[in-house]
Amino acid sequence: MRIDIDKDVCIGAGQCALTAPDVFTQDDDGYSTVLPGREDGGGSPLLREAARACPVSAITVSEAVG
Numbered sequence: 638m639r640i641d642i643d644k645d646v647c648i649g650a651g652q653c654a655l656t657a658p659d660v661f662t663q664d665d666d667g668y669s670t671v672l673p674g675r676e677d678g679g680g681s682p683l684l685r686e687a688a689r690a691c692p693v694s695a696i697t698v699s700e701a702v703g
């Protein structure tokens with residue numbers, strides 16, 4: 638999986654980190670960021686749910702290519 642967070646869109650609501658704390662966390666400014674080593678989602682079943690939970694649809698989850 639490939640995770641993209643559009644930081645221009647993210648409003649720091651934190652829903653992603655609440656929904657999938659094993660993939661997302663919030664940086665010092667409150668914006669969403671992916672935990673180190675979890676750039677591919679780590680197989681978390683909560684990943685897509687977290688993307689859906691984002692109120693501004695800042696998270697895009699796509700199949701990794703290659």
Ligand code: SF4
Pocket residue numbers: 642646647648649650651652653654667668669690691692693694695696
């Ligand atoms: S849920 Fe969306 S807006 Fe909120 S911190 Fe995560 S990416 Fe940003």
